[in-house]
Amino acid sequence: MSMDQQAIQTRLQTAFGDQIGEWHEMKTSAYATKYGSYLDVKNVDYLRDICLFLRDEADLKFDNLMLLSTVDNGDKTLSATYHMESTTHRHVFALKVTVSVDHARVPSVTGVWTSANWHEREGWDMMGIEFVGHPDLRRILLDEDYPGHPLRKDFKVPDFYHGMKVPY
C-alpha cells in the first residue's frame, strides 16, 4: 500500500520525536510537491538509524536510494539530500541533513543502500562532506591530490596545478 508523505512523516515523528525537523513543501506543480518536498533531519547522528527504519519497516520499505546529492547553501552550511523510493509500495520520500562547513561530517548510509557508495564518494570529492563510516572514501572524479572541493561556492580555481599555469 502506498503511503502519502504526510503519513510517512508522522510515522517518523512518532519513532524519532525531536530528532526530526521541519517539513518543506514545493508547490509549483503536483510533481514538484511529490519530488521536491523534503524533511529536515535535525540531529545528524540519527541519520543512519532513520534510513534503516525507512528501509526495513514493512509499510515503508524504501529499498532504492534514487539519488544522494549535496548542496552548498552559501551560508557556511552544506546539505546532503536523500531521495528514496519504494519499488514495492511505490512511494517516494526525501530527507535532508545540514551541517556546518567547519564540521562537515555526516554518517554514511553505504551499509543501508550500496548505491550510496559512489554518491558519497562524489559528495566528498565535490563538496567536501566527510561521510563517516564509508568503507572507501576516496575522490572519484578528480585527481587524488586535487586542492579543495570545487562545487563549494567559495572555491577558487588555483593559479597553478603541479607547477603548471592553469590557463583560464
Place this chain on the structure above:
Amino acid sequence: MAETVQQRIIRNGQTMPAKVVPAEKVEPRRLKTEEMILNVGPQHPSTHGVLRLEVVLDGEMVVDCVPHLGYLHRCFEKHAEAMTYPQVIPYVDRMDYLAAMNSDHGYALAVERMLGVEVPRKVEFIRVLFAELQRIASHLVAVGTYGLDVGAFTPFLYCFRDREYILEMFEKTCGARLLYNYIWVGGLSHDIHPDVFGMCKKFIKDNRATHKQVNDLLTFNKIFVERTANIGVLRPDVAINGGASGPMLRGSGVKWDLRRDDPYSIYPELDFEVAVGTGKFGQVGDCFDRHWVRMLEWEQSLNILEQLLEKWPHEDKTDVQSAVPKRIKPVAGEIYSRTENPRGELGFYIVSKDGINPYRCKVRSPAFVNLSLLPVISRGYLVADLIAILGSVDIVLGEVDR
C-alpha cells in the same frame, strides 16, 4: 600484513566498518603471491571510452575489480551554476552523447515541472517520437558494440546502417546529427520536418527486418549464447539495493520502467510491454538477459513509433515555441525529476534560489550508478568474461564522468 576476510568485506562496501578509516590512510591492497594486477584501459576499445579498470587476477580469474573514473570529467555541474536554465541544454546533450535527445527531454521536463509549465500536445508527440527514435539508435549502438566485444563483427555494421536512418531524420528536423539542443524548456527549437513521417514509416518496416537479422546473427548464435549465458549474474535484490536501473535492472527480472511506473509526457496513452529478463539460456540477470532486454525494448520502441504515427494530430498547427517561457526564473525550492533514458533512470536534482541560473544542478546518471555494480557482478569470472560483463552494462563515459 595480509588483508583479512573481514577487511575485504568492509572494503567492498557490504557492511559498515567498525571504525572510520580516513581516506588518506587506506592502505594499498596487499597481494597474495599468486595474484597479479592487470590494468584495463583507459585507452582500450573494450572499455567503451576512457575508463580504467584495476583488476586483481588469480590466474585468469577476476578476484576484484576497481573502476577508476574521471578521465572525461568536464565539470558539468559547476558549469551549470554559471548558466541560465536554457543555456544548460547543450551541456546536457554532451553527457550521454548516444542519447542526447533523451537527456534533453529529461532536463526540459525537470525545469518545466519546477515552473509548472504545460506544453502543447503536439510538442509532446514530437518529443516522444524523437525520444523513442533515439532510444532505438542508442540500443543499436549498444547491441552492435556488444557484438564487437564478444567477437561478432557483422551485426555491428547492420546496426550502424540503421542508426544512420535515424540520424538523417534528426538532421532533417533540427540540422544536427549527434548533439541536438532540440528539446527546449516549454517547447522545441524547430517544428518537425514533414518528410520525417514518410522516412519513419519506411524506417519501421526496414528496421523490423534488421531486428530479426540481428537476432539471427547474434542473439541466438551458439557462440554468443555460450559467451553470455550464466555470466555476470546480478540478483534482483542486489540490483535494487545497488540502484541499478534501465536494462540492467529489468535484465534481473524486475519489472520497472519509469515510462510505465512514473509516467510522463504521453506515455500513459501508449501501449507497450515492459521487457524483463527471464533467464532464457541461463540464470536470470546474466549478460544474455541484459542483451535480450535491449533487443525486446528495441521492438517495443518500434511498436510505440507505429502507434504515434497512427494517432498523430496532423490537424494541430500549434507553434512549437508557443509555450516557451520568455524568462525562466523558478521560485526558490528544489526538485528531483526523473525520466527513462535508454540506460536507465536519468534524474536531475535542481535547486533554485530565485535566480535565472540553477543554484545547483546535480545529475543522477544511470550509467554511473550501473557501473558501480560492476565489481559485484564481475568477481569470480574470467578476464574474457569481464569484457562481456562490462559491455552488457552499456556505459557511456560522457555520462559517467559528466
